[in-house]
Amino acid sequence: xxxxxxxxxxxxxxxxxxxxxxxxxxxxxxxxxxxxxxxxxxxxxxxxxxxxxxxxxxxxxxxxxxxxxxxxxxxxxxxxxxxxxxxxxxxxxxxxxxxxxxxxxxxxxxxxxxxxxxxxxxxxxxxxxxx
Amino acid sequence: xxxxxxxxxxxxxxxxxxxxxxxxxxxxxxxxxxxxxxxxxxxxxxxxxxxxxxxxxxxxxxxxxxxxxxxxxxxxxxxxxxxxxxxxxxxxxxxxxxxxxxxxxxxxxxxxxxxxxxxxxxxxxxxxxxxxxxxxxxxxxxxxxxxxxxxxxxxxxxxxxxxxxxxxxxxxxxxxxxxxxxxxxxxxxxxxxxxxxxxxxxxxxxxxxxxxxxxxxxxxxxxxxxxxxxxxxxxxxxxxxxxxxxxxxxxxxxxxxxxxxxxxxxxxxxxxxxxxxxxxxxxxxxxxxxxxxxxxxxxxxxxxxxxxxxxxxxxxxxxxxxxxxxxxxxxxxxxxxxxxxxxxxxxxxxxxxxxxxxxxxxxxxxxxxxxxxxxxxxxxxxxxxxxxxxxxxxxxxxxxxxxxxxxxxxxxxxxxxxxxxxxxxxxxxxxxxxxxxxxxxxxxxxxxxxxxx
Numbered sequence: 001x002x003x004x005x006x007x008x009x010x011x012x013x014x015x016x017x018x019x020x021x022x023x024x025x026x027x028x029x030x031x032x033x034x035x036x037x038x039x040x041x042x043x044x045x046x047x048x049x050x051x052x053x054x055x056x057x058x059x060x061x062x063x064x065x066x067x068x069x070x071x072x073x074x075x076x077x078x079x080x081x082x083x084x085x086x087x088x089x090x091x092x093x094x095x096x097x098x099x100x101x102x103x104x105x106x107x108x109x110x111x112x113x114x115x116x117x118x119x120x121x122x123x124x125x126x127x128x129x130x131x
Numbered sequence: 132x133x134x135x136x137x138x139x140x141x142x143x144x145x146x147x148x149x150x151x152x153x154x155x156x157x158x159x160x161x162x163x164x165x166x167x168x169x170x171x172x173x174x175x176x177x178x179x180x181x182x183x184x185x186x187x188x189x190x191x192x193x194x195x196x197x198x199x200x201x202x203x204x205x206x207x208x209x210x211x212x213x214x215x216x217x218x219x220x221x222x223x224x225x226x227x228x229x230x231x232x233x234x235x236x237x238x239x240x241x242x243x244x245x246x247x248x249x250x251x252x253x254x255x256x257x258x259x260x261x262x263x264x265x266x267x268x269x270x271x272x273x274x275x276x277x278x279x280x281x282x283x284x285x286x287x288x289x290x291x292x293x294x295x296x297x298x299x300x301x302x303x304x305x306x307x308x309x310x311x312x313x314x315x316x317x318x319x320x321x322x323x324x325x326x327x328x329x330x331x332x333x334x335x336x337x338x339x340x341x342x343x344x345x346x347x348x349x350x351x352x353x354x355x356x357x358x359x360x361x362x363x364x365x366x367x368x369x370x371x372x373x374x375x376x377x378x379x380x381x382x383x384x385x386x387x388x389x390x391x392x393x394x395x396x397x398x399x400x401x402x403x404x405x406x407x408x409x410x411x412x413x414x415x416x417x418x419x420x421x422x423x424x425x426x427x428x429x430x431x432x433x434x435x436x437x438x439x440x441x442x443x444x445x446x447x448x449x450x451x452x453x454x455x456x457x458x459x460x461x462x463x464x465x466x467x468x469x470x471x472x473x474x475x476x477x478x479x480x481x482x483x484x485x486x487x488x489x490x491x492x493x494x495x496x497x498x499x500x501x502x503x504x505x506x507x508x509x510x511x512x513x514x515x516x517x518x519x520x521x522x523x524x525x526x527x528x529x530x531x532x533x534x535x536x537x538x539x540x541x542x543x544x545x546x547x548x549x550x551x552x553x554x555x556x557x558x559x560x561x562x563x564x565x566x567x568x569x570x571x572x573x574x575x576x577x578x579x580x581x582x583x584x
């Protein structure tokens with residue numbers, strides 16, 4: 001069973017950047033000029049779709065495999081034998097855009113599967129429960 | 132079927148905001164009232180939206196658990212019955228008055244807190260976990276070993292014997308001896324402010340020791356542990372009662388500890404290392420708080436019969452005693468140097484000398500009692516840590532690696548240091564110095580052969 005990030009995940013990331021944007025913009029504006037906030041905002045808006053598209057994963061009989069990252073690519077494999085607890089996390093922005101984050105905790109740490117659609121997160125949890 | 136946590140959940144959730152509310156009260160009473168009201172409203176909404184569901188798994192005493200909670204950030208947590216390593220049921224006086232219990236479920240992991248905390252009613256806890264009171268076991272615990280343990284807790288006793296007199300002496304020096312002709316703004320300020328501050332710290336240390344001793348006594352008087360099938364049921368506390376259920380399969384080590392003060396009374400403290408147990412701040416994974424060797428052997432054979440109990444095979448060489456006493460001797464010499472001077476240095480010298488002699492006694496004991504042993508079931512390590520001697524029983528499967536380290540002096544003397552690390556213990560190393568190198572090599576080879584791939 002393969003999965004990937006939700007289509008509305010881009011909106012989650014862009015909206016999340018809007019929260020600190022006024023403070024950051026004010027800081028940059030006072031340091032430079034009115035146009036200083038534009039380049040980082042543009043980079044972020046262009047980067048987000050690539051980041052969202054890079055989140056892919058696969059539920060296999062022996063464990064879960066996930067790959068993400070644009071500049072630094074990460075691949076993580078979580079065998080079911082080491083899995084201790086699993087959790088669905090839904091902050092307000094996620095809920096607005098119908099996204100969920102699945103957190104898999106094992107003995108040495110945790111792996112986050114971010115920005116999944118609600119149905120995808122439920123399917124992953126059902127798959128892990130049924131193993 | 133999903134159920135709502137017990138109502139006392141609101142009390143404990145809102146209580147987290149009390150420090151902020153109190154701090155804000157001095158600045159703005161209105162602001163504090165607003166914060167307090169928001170905290171209470173948030174706690175009520177969080178309680179009303181929280182749900183939990185338990186699923187019983189055949190053959191298991193623990194349950195699969197699904198917990199949903201949160202207002203802004205919603206969490207849905209799943210714990211499988213097979214992964215639950217320990218369950219702690221806590222009953223404080225407030226919980227007892229409200230008819231509730233706090234349940235902490237922990238899995239094997241390195242998080243510094245329990246995986247889930249639930250507030251349930253006393254009836255629900257009784258139905259779910261079937262906790263029984265073992266009155267006979269409770270009556271068998273004796274109070275005087277607990278009293279010795281409480282009064283001689285190393286840190287508290289050390290502080291009382293050395294830190295408090297030193298602080299009082301410094302306070303006297305600053306308050307009286309810095310009198311004209313020594314004067315000046317800085318000295319006047321020191322006399323006016325430091326002296327009372329040092330007295331306050333010294334008084335706080337004394338009160339702290341008394342409180343720590345009383346709390347330790349109340350924690351362990353009436354303490355007992357029983358084995359219920361494959362689980363250990365540990366009960367402790369007088370005012371705050373704690374029932375802990377631990378899956379004995381998750382126990383990775385048993386440690387017998389003896390401080391210098393407990394040695395004349397031949398008392399040992401037995402604690403366990405279990406995946407997922409004893410991670411919370413203030414938790415103490417104690418199995419037997421204080422008992423003589425005869426009682427310890429009897430209790431361990433009853434509670435954990437599968438753990439290795441074997442004699443020492445390898446001891447430090449006679450020449451290795453210098454490795455043990457080098458550090459305390461350096462500290463002792465430092466104290467001797469400070470004796471030459473008067474005033475605050477003389478008092479510091481007393482404190483340093485007392486600490487050094489204490490440490491020296493422990494290290495000399497360690498040079499005599501340290502060592503390694505093994506049998507078919509596992510490994511036993513006798514070693515010295517801090518101001519106590521300890522003996523640790525490790526099953527074979529719990530040992531991650533054994534490292535043999537030889538310094539240049541060790542190569543000349545044909546001795547080495549052995550360092551053992553176990554599963555589930557991120558920073559703890561069991562170290563024994565001055566062991567004969569050839570004997571250790573043969574020991575480790577034999578251990579690896581029996582441990583298998």
